[in-house]
Amino acid sequence: MDLQLKNKRVVITGGSRGIGLAIAVAFAREGALPQIVSRSQESLVKAAVLIKEQTGVDAQTLSADMATAEGLxxxxxxxxxxxxxxxxxGAIPGGSLGDIDxxxxxxxxxxxxxxxxxVVRAMLERMQSDGRAGVIANxxxxxxxxxxxxxxxxxxxNAALMAFTQAVGADSxxxxxxxxxxxxxxxxSDRMETMLRSQAEKKLGDAGRWMELTSHMPFGRLMEPKEVADLTVFCCSPLSGYLSGSVINLDGGQMYATPK
Ligand SMILES: NC(=O)c1ccc[n+]([C@@H]2O[C@H](COP(=O)([O-])OP(=O)(O)OC[C@H]3O[C@@H](n4cnc5c(N)ncnc54)[C@H](OP(=O)(O)O)[C@@H]3O)[C@@H](O)[C@H]2O)c1
Incomplete structure (x- = not known):
């Protein structure tokens, strides 16, 4: 299936690792031109080498802290x-009310x-003023x-971002x-392993047993970054031309599963 993404310029924040890197690879496989953004130049270079090895595409890199105005x-x-x-x-820590000051x-x-x-505000304004029928995926x-x-x-x-995405995407x-x-x-991903380690420490008294916390998940495992990436690329492609103002729950049905 041709996803019609050849030579499309794609910016991916947090593109040096985990889900973001998988998304960059998946776009590059379709002939798109990824530009990956994160803070560490070293990780960006490593990621660009991996993208080149896996797809033959030269990804551009940008070192920027997206939590700051300078980064934007x-x-x-x-x-x-x-x-x-x-x-x-994104890098929100796990924990309940008392854990995060x-x-x-x-x-x-x-x-x-x-x-x-x-990013959405600035990119939407730019796309509108350039008259570009762009796509923004959160x-x-x-x-x-x-x-x-x-x-x-x-x-x-995440609940706030869902409402934001639905409202903005309905109008854009x-x-x-x-x-x-x-x-x-x-x-x-590295981030998920860190979170599960800390939950395993709390629940099982041993961070090393974190894999046990994945056994109740759909298919008895964590989702793979590639599974998020492939859906993202398809949804960004013109083949998903009517998709806007929606947030897709990609959870293997876990939200509705009967607890065992
Ligand atoms: N993994 C999951 O289970 C999961 C589930 C649901 C949603 N998500 C969401 O998916 C996204 C990616 O998660 P992940 O698990 O793939 O994370 P990850 O493996 O920790 O990767 C995070 C990426 O973001 C970059 N980053 C972190 N702080 C940044 C900053 N201030 N400015 C620019 N880049 C920054 C990191 O590079 P540097 O550290 O070099 O900046 C890295 O490239 C996050 O928004 C997360 O909340 C993840």
Whole structure:
């Protein structure tokens, strides 16, 4: 199937690792031109080498902190003419109300909540003024639809991002621009392993037993980053031309599963 993404310029925040890197690889496989953004130049270089090895495509890299105004400015300068933007950089810590003080809570929202909102605002304005029928995908998270007290700051930010994406994406279509979201459930990544280790420490008294916490998941495993990436690329392609203002729950049905 030709996804009609050849030579499309795609910005992926948090594209140096985990889900973001898988998304960059999946776009490059379709002949698109990824530009990956994260803070560490070293990780970006490693990611670009991997993308080249796996797809033959030279990814561009941008080192920027997307929790800051300077980071946004750098992104708009380097990649403001993108056809597709994937908001993915996020690092909200796990824990319930007593575990996360106000400073940490606000600091994590600078990236995952306000960072996304600011990128959407700036990119939408740019796409509108350039008359470009662009696409913006927000990688949000299932905790927005199925909140969990043990991931409270993340659940709350994700719920806000779902409402934001639905409202903005319902209106952006007037300008021919699509904005939608994807809610992955727990997906294999460094960040998820760290979170599961800390939950295993609390629940089982041993961080090393974190894999046991994945056995109740759909298919008895974490989701693979590639599974999020393939859906994201398809949804960004013109083959999904009527998708906007929606957030897709990608959770193997876990939200509705009967607890065992
Ligand atoms: N993994 C899951 O189970 C899961 C489930 C639902 C939703 N999500 C969401 O999916 C997204 C990706 O998660 P992941 O698990 O793939 O994370 P990850 O493996 O920890 O990767 C995070 C990426 O974001 C970058 N990043 C972190 N802070 C940044 C900042 N201030 N500015 C720019 N880039 C920054 C990281 O690079 P640097 O550290 O070098 O900046 C890295 O490239 C997040 O928004 C997460 O909330 C993940």
């Amino acid at each position: 400015q750098a992104l708009m300068q380097a990649a403001g003419a993108a056809d597709i933007v994937v908001n993915n950089a 106000e400073a940490r809570w606000r600091q994590s929202w600078e990236l995952k909540l306000f960072g996304y909102i600011n 990688i949000i998270g299932m905790a927005g639809a199925a909140p969990r007290n043990e991931y409270l700051a993340g659940s709350t930010a 279509v007037r300008e021919g621009i699509r904005v939608f979201g994807i809610n992955p459930s727990p997906t294999r």
